[in-house]
Each structure stands twice: as C-alpha cells, then as structure tokens.
Amino acid sequence: MQTLLTSVQMREADEFTIINKPIASIDLMEKAARAFVQCFLRDEFDTQKSIAIFCGKGNNGGDGLAIAHLLFSNGYFNIKVYIVNFSSKQSADFTINLQRLEESRCKKVIINHAADLKGIKSDIIIDAILGSGLNKPLAGAYAELASLINKSRKKVYAVDVPTGFFAEGKLPNDYNGVKAFKTICFQRPKINFFMPESAEATLQFEVVEIGLDEDFIVKQSTDFYLVEEIDVKKILKPRKLFSHKGTYGHALIIAGNTNTMGAALLASMACLYTGAGLTTACIPQSGLIALNTTLPEVMALPRDEYTRIEDQSKYQAIAIGPGLGISTENEHLLESLIVANQSLIIDADGLNLLAERRDLLAKLPHYSILTPHMKEFDRLFGDHDSWWDRLQTASAQAKRLKIVIVLKNQFTFICSAEGKVYINPTGNPAMAQGGMGDVLTGVIAAFVAQGYPSLDTAILGCFVHGQTGDELAKNQIVVTASQVASGISTTIQKLL
Incomplete structure (x- = not known):
C-alpha cells in the first residue's frame, strides 16, 4: 500500500531527504523539474508549440523556473516565463533558479498586477504559481490571475498541484483556482485528487518519482492508503x-x-x-x-x-x-x-x-x-x-x-x-x-x-x-x- 500524506507531511519528507540523503534543496528541485519535464515531453513532443510558464516566488515557482530552463534545453525555444510578483517574499531556491534563467535566452515578463496580463497567446500554460498547503480559496490578485488563465481556454499543466487547490481537507463548493488539463505531481498523489470535486481543478493527474526518502514516507502516520x-x-x-x-x-x-x-x-x-x-x-x-x-x-x-x-x-x-x-x-x-x-x-x-x-x-x-x-x-x-x-x-x-x-x-x-x-x-x-x-x-x-x-x-x-x-x-x-x-x-x- 502506498501511504498518502498531507501537504505538511510531504514538506517534512522533503526536509528529511535533504538532510539525510543528503542532497541540496536546489538539487532536489532540479530532480523534480526533470521528472516533470520527462512526463510533459511524453504528452507534448511538438517543440514548435509555444509555452507560457507562470511562476510564483516560492518553491513551486522555483520548480517552474527550472522547468523553463530544461524545456529550453530540450528545444522548446518559444517559451515565455511570467514572474508572478504579488508578494515581496521569495524562496532561496527560487532566487537561484531565477539567476539561472537570466543567463539563458528565455523571455521573462514580470506581472505586478493581474491586469498586467493582456492576453495569453501561447499554446500551452504551465502553472507553477502556488504549491500545496492552501486551506482557503484564492483571493485578490491570485484569484484574478487564475480567472484570466481559465478564460484563456489554453491547455494547462499544473506543477504538483493546481494553484488554489487544497491538497487535503474539505474542498469549497465554488472552486476559483486554476483549472488544469493535467497535474504532474511529485512522489505521491494529493489525497483530494481522489475526491470527485477535484475534477473542477484537474481532468487527470500523473505521479512522478523525485527521489524523496521512501522509508521515511512509509513510516509516517496516516489514515489514507492507495491500493497497488x-x-x-x-x-x-x-x-x-x-x-x-x-x-x-x-x-x-x-x-x-x-x-x-x-x-x-x-x-x-x-x-x-x-x-x-x-x-x-x-x-x-x-x-x-x-x-x-x-x-x-x-x-x-x-x-x-x-x-x-x-x-x-x-x-x-x-x-x-x-x-x-x-x-x-x-x-x-x-x-x-x-x-x-x-x-x-x-x-x-x-x-x-x-x-x-x-x-x-x-x-x-x-x-x-x-x-x-x-x-x-x-x-x-x-x-x-x-x-x-x-x-x-x-x-x-x-x-x-x-x-x-x-x-x-x-x-x-x-x-x-x-x-x-x-x-x-x-x-x-x-x-x-x-x-x-x-x-x-x-x-x-x-x-x-x-x-x-x-x-x-x-x-x-x-x-x-x-x-x-x-x-x-x-x-x-x-x-x-x-x-x-x-x-x-x-x-x-x-x-x-
């Protein structure tokens, strides 16, 4: 049986792996990005398609920046990265990957307000705005941005979790987050992916291994198991x-x-x-x-x-x-x-x-x-x-x-x-x-x-x-x- 963990437990698994493997957090992020890209390339193998990658300033956004760099290296040259600058905070790994992106030829646009987004012309959107851990619906600029992404009617791939989706707990009746075609999630599916309400957030999901410590994950206390x-x-x-x-x-x-x-x-x-x-x-x-x-x-x-x-x-x-x-x-x-x-x-x-x-x-x-x-x-x-x-x-x-x-x-x-x-x-x-x-x-x-x-x-x-x-x-x-x-x-x- 696969143990299914909460978002807090998955972060603890990240931290345990970083300390005990050992592996630098930026290298673990790179592994996650590579796993995402390998999965993405099986679905979207046409390098001529244009891709818009929306990156928040936390670790989910850091994943998005690493994904942009890897896709560019795989011949997807028509990439535009949107930095979602709705918060003054940014994670250390986001900062490192942003510097790496600056050294590449990827186009970068900073969005300070949702209204800055005049239209999305790309064929595909990758959502790396906010990760798991949310426990209340989106509000303000994040809600506006999610609405604009949804109205674009583009095919959306979410990184680990669609922005605005709760990984566990009661889901709101009126979901206002990003609506993904597919979510590529890391190491374990989110518990709420198995709830019928999740169809509002993602039509399908696929799990990719990123090298987290499985022994640690298996030993965690949980009430949820996935039959294999x-x-x-x-x-x-x-x-x-x-x-x-x-x-x-x-x-x-x-x-x-x-x-x-x-x-x-x-x-x-x-x-x-x-x-x-x-x-x-x-x-x-x-x-x-x-x-x-x-x-x-x-x-x-x-x-x-x-x-x-x-x-x-x-x-x-x-x-x-x-x-x-x-x-x-x-x-x-x-x-x-x-x-x-x-x-x-x-x-x-x-x-x-x-x-x-x-x-x-x-x-x-x-x-x-x-x-x-x-x-x-x-x-x-x-x-x-x-x-x-x-x-x-x-x-x-x-x-x-x-x-x-x-x-x-x-x-x-x-x-x-x-x-x-x-x-x-x-x-x-x-x-x-x-x-x-x-x-x-x-x-x-x-x-x-x-x-x-x-x-x-x-x-x-x-x-x-x-x-x-x-x-x-x-x-x-x-x-x-x-x-x-x-x-x-x-x-x-x-x-x-």
Missing part, C-alpha cells in the same frame, strides 16, 4: 490440487424482484465467475426460468413473502439487496439475517431498508460489508455537502460499528473497522452503466465465501472489478456489467 496491484497479488490465493466445490464456500445472493431480475442474475454471475464453490440465488418464483436458462450452475432458493433463511450457517457468505425491492416482508427478512449475527454483504435496497430501520445499524454483525453509492450512504448517515465530510463520516462509522464500508466512487474508498481508508485506483468512466454495483456485490460475496477476511475481500473485490473494466475499456467506449461479471475470472488468473 502488488498488494492484491499478495492477498490472492491460487486454487490448489485436490480442492473441490466445498473448498471455496457457499454464497447466498438474496436479490431480484418481479421487474428487477437482472440485478440478481448479474450478482449471481459475478459470484460464480469470482470462484465461489457454490452459489445460491434467493429470488422470486417468477425468476426461476430466467435463472435456470442464464446460469444453470447457480442453485435457486425461491423467495416469497414468508421466506426466512432457516440455516444461515450453511452459507459462508450472504449478500442481500440488489434489485430486492422495498417491502415489509423484505425488511423482516433483513432483520432476521442481522439478528442471527453472521457477517453480511449489504447493497442497494438492503441499504435502503437499513436507512428506514436505522435501529438495525447498531445490531449489524461485526465485519459486515456495506457497499453504498453516494445517495445510499447519505440516506444511511445523513446528508453531506462534500466528499471529504462524507469520507470522514464513513471512516468514523466503520470504526464505530466495526464494519467495512465500501463507498463507491470513481476511486472507491474502502473504510476499515480500524478507521483506515484504502483507495482503489481501478475502474473508469466506460463502466458508468447500470448493474455495476450488482456485479461488485457478487464479487465480494464470492471472496467472502472463499474465506478471505472482510477488509481483504473489499480490497480484492474493488480492484478486480475495476481492473476487469479497465481491460475491457481499452477496446470499447462503453463496458457493460455482464461483460465485467464474465471477465472477472480472467482478471484474477492474470493477477495470479
């Missing part, structure tokens, strides 16, 4: 010789209704392809033909208004919710499962039933897994006006209730019973299709049935679900839920 493929490979267990269907557990999927059998089929299909030894779908009588025709490997437990699961212990995993419907009978069924004190996977209408019976929340069996999207989460735990606040609530509630909350998002947040947040990096917009949540429920149920602990299950489920979609999206603009469900097995095999 190597972590998933360590958790996954290969299927062994002489194993049989009983080895891989029995999963029960309680899902579907008269008009929503698709949800039950998708969840059951995903459970089947993720490797549960046995899968039983508890579905309405009306869905039996669809189930037997589509998934003959899946057993059926017909559900009516009097259904109760008589022997829960025969199932190693029980998932409830996809397409279930809201009714008094289903509420009683959910309550009977909860009081039996066996960990559950609860999604969709199972969560909506919980929202109507919040008294059942405190009775949830420990290490149950809830998989809400934003609206389902807010129905359960109250309205939130930012993803940062929503995530704080999710983390606190997971710890309080000793459960795992999978808060679905472009980058899904997996909140553990210990209060830690694991961010899943896989998945893509091509997967924005109905039924994807049903598939994830089935995947998670299969891993639980196979004996994986709840947190490992959630990490595995989210990663393989998203990675399957990523592979499919390489060749198509839209990925369907049934494609993901049937592709899960291939993804797992590749990871193994």
Whole structure:
C-alpha cells in the first residue's frame, strides 16, 4: 500500500531527504523539474508549440523556473516565463533558479498586477504559481490571475498541484483556482485528487518519482492508503490440487424482484465467475426460468413473502439487496439475517431498508460489508455537502460499528473497522452503466465465501472489478456489467 500524506507531511519528507540523503534543496528541485519535464515531453513532443510558464516566488515557482530552463534545453525555444510578483517574499531556491534563467535566452515578463496580463497567446500554460498547503480559496490578485488563465481556454499543466487547490481537507463548493488539463505531481498523489470535486481543478493527474526518502514516507502516520496491484497479488490465493466445490464456500445472493431480475442474475454471475464453490440465488418464483436458462450452475432458493433463511450457517457468505425491492416482508427478512449475527454483504435496497430501520445499524454483525453509492450512504448517515465530510463520516462509522464500508466512487474508498481508508485506483468512466454495483456485490460475496477476511475481500473485490473494466475499456467506449461479471475470472488468473 502506498501511504498518502498531507501537504505538511510531504514538506517534512522533503526536509528529511535533504538532510539525510543528503542532497541540496536546489538539487532536489532540479530532480523534480526533470521528472516533470520527462512526463510533459511524453504528452507534448511538438517543440514548435509555444509555452507560457507562470511562476510564483516560492518553491513551486522555483520548480517552474527550472522547468523553463530544461524545456529550453530540450528545444522548446518559444517559451515565455511570467514572474508572478504579488508578494515581496521569495524562496532561496527560487532566487537561484531565477539567476539561472537570466543567463539563458528565455523571455521573462514580470506581472505586478493581474491586469498586467493582456492576453495569453501561447499554446500551452504551465502553472507553477502556488504549491500545496492552501486551506482557503484564492483571493485578490491570485484569484484574478487564475480567472484570466481559465478564460484563456489554453491547455494547462499544473506543477504538483493546481494553484488554489487544497491538497487535503474539505474542498469549497465554488472552486476559483486554476483549472488544469493535467497535474504532474511529485512522489505521491494529493489525497483530494481522489475526491470527485477535484475534477473542477484537474481532468487527470500523473505521479512522478523525485527521489524523496521512501522509508521515511512509509513510516509516517496516516489514515489514507492507495491500493497497488502488488498488494492484491499478495492477498490472492491460487486454487490448489485436490480442492473441490466445498473448498471455496457457499454464497447466498438474496436479490431480484418481479421487474428487477437482472440485478440478481448479474450478482449471481459475478459470484460464480469470482470462484465461489457454490452459489445460491434467493429470488422470486417468477425468476426461476430466467435463472435456470442464464446460469444453470447457480442453485435457486425461491423467495416469497414468508421466506426466512432457516440455516444461515450453511452459507459462508450472504449478500442481500440488489434489485430486492422495498417491502415489509423484505425488511423482516433483513432483520432476521442481522439478528442471527453472521457477517453480511449489504447493497442497494438492503441499504435502503437499513436507512428506514436505522435501529438495525447498531445490531449489524461485526465485519459486515456495506457497499453504498453516494445517495445510499447519505440516506444511511445523513446528508453531506462534500466528499471529504462524507469520507470522514464513513471512516468514523466503520470504526464505530466495526464494519467495512465500501463507498463507491470513481476511486472507491474502502473504510476499515480500524478507521483506515484504502483507495482503489481501478475502474473508469466506460463502466458508468447500470448493474455495476450488482456485479461488485457478487464479487465480494464470492471472496467472502472463499474465506478471505472482510477488509481483504473489499480490497480484492474493488480492484478486480475495476481492473476487469479497465481491460475491457481499452477496446470499447462503453463496458457493460455482464461483460465485467464474465471477465472477472480472467482478471484474477492474470493477477495470479
């Protein structure tokens, strides 16, 4: 797992590296600039394009000056550097790099007021005005300058963080900073890059290594971790010789209704392809033909208004919710499962039933897994006006209730019973299709049935679900839920 740090912790990592590597701060800045330029050149290899580089007078601006010098050395001769002179202070490394720039033939313009900027004619803008550490929106000349840059409608690359963007903490509803096409950030992504609100500040981001001390970073105290493929490979267990269907557990999927059998089929299909030894779908009588025709490997437990699961212990995993419907009978069924004190996977209408019976929340069996999207989460735990606040609530509630909350998002947040947040990096917009949540429920149920602990299950489920979609999206603009469900097995095999 990659430890994700706050802006203060990243500055401490800078300082530790400078002292202990040892390396002069100006040389570390040069390494960062080189890493930025290497990444930039992969995207923008046309040396005929003109580039405007806006540099504040702190270390972020010092990075920008070093980037200007390196781009000039790489044949980008049509560069104009704008020195943003809105403060009397300037960092020592900025001063050194400014002197180096003076010795080159780069054009330099000093902006004392935002109004000094009459227009931006360059093809590309590099934003190196202000770095991380901000905790309030831009004001005054900085806000005016950011507005002018945005109005220019040029392609913007931000250095480490877009000017005006908060690296962590609650993001304002009305973002007024620089809006970047891409942010090239150093050593670690900013925590807030994983929040949906960050789309206002940067359409994409890429992380480059700059040589900070990794041992120091890994040892820092944090509640945020980024899941990596190597972590998933360590958790996954290969299927062994002489194993049989009983080895891989029995999963029960309680899902579907008269008009929503698709949800039950998708969840059951995903459970089947993720490797549960046995899968039983508890579905309405009306869905039996669809189930037997589509998934003959899946057993059926017909559900009516009097259904109760008589022997829960025969199932190693029980998932409830996809397409279930809201009714008094289903509420009683959910309550009977909860009081039996066996960990559950609860999604969709199972969560909506919980929202109507919040008294059942405190009775949830420990290490149950809830998989809400934003609206389902807010129905359960109250309205939130930012993803940062929503995530704080999710983390606190997971710890309080000793459960795992999978808060679905472009980058899904997996909140553990210990209060830690694991961010899943896989998945893509091509997967924005109905039924994807049903598939994830089935995947998670299969891993639980196979004996994986709840947190490992959630990490595995989210990663393989998203990675399957990523592979499919390489060749198509839209990925369907049934494609993901049937592709899960291939993804797992590749990871193994």
